[in-house]
Amino acid sequence: xxxxxxxxxxxxxxxxxxxxxxxxxxxxxxxxxxxxxxxxxxxxxxxxxxxxxxxxxxxxxxxxxxxxxxx
Numbered sequence: 001x002x003x004x005x006x007x008x009x010x011x012x013x014x015x016x017x018x019x020x021x022x023x024x025x026x027x028x029x030x031x032x033x034x035x036x037x038x039x040x041x042x043x044x045x046x047x048x049x050x051x052x053x054x055x056x057x058x059x060x061x062x063x064x065x066x067x068x069x070x071x
Contacts, residue, residue: 007041014039 014035021033036042049055 010039010041011035014042 014037017038018033018035021038025033051059
């Protein structure tokens with residue numbers, strides 16, 4: 001119940017923060033802000049590349065003492 005109350009409070013707070021940011025932004029230079037940009041409970045999309053057998057060799061270069069496949 002406490003978690004739901006915090007999420008509800010952040011929903012309202014992030015809406016107000018987005019409103020203030022949009023009023024003070026230059027529309028020619030930046031995109032419009034959305035409440036989810038300010039809400040810490042909002043899920044962010046995954047970024048990056050999924051690790052598979054095919055691309056794991058590229059990561060081995062960054063591990064000290066390991067060599068790329070085929071070397």
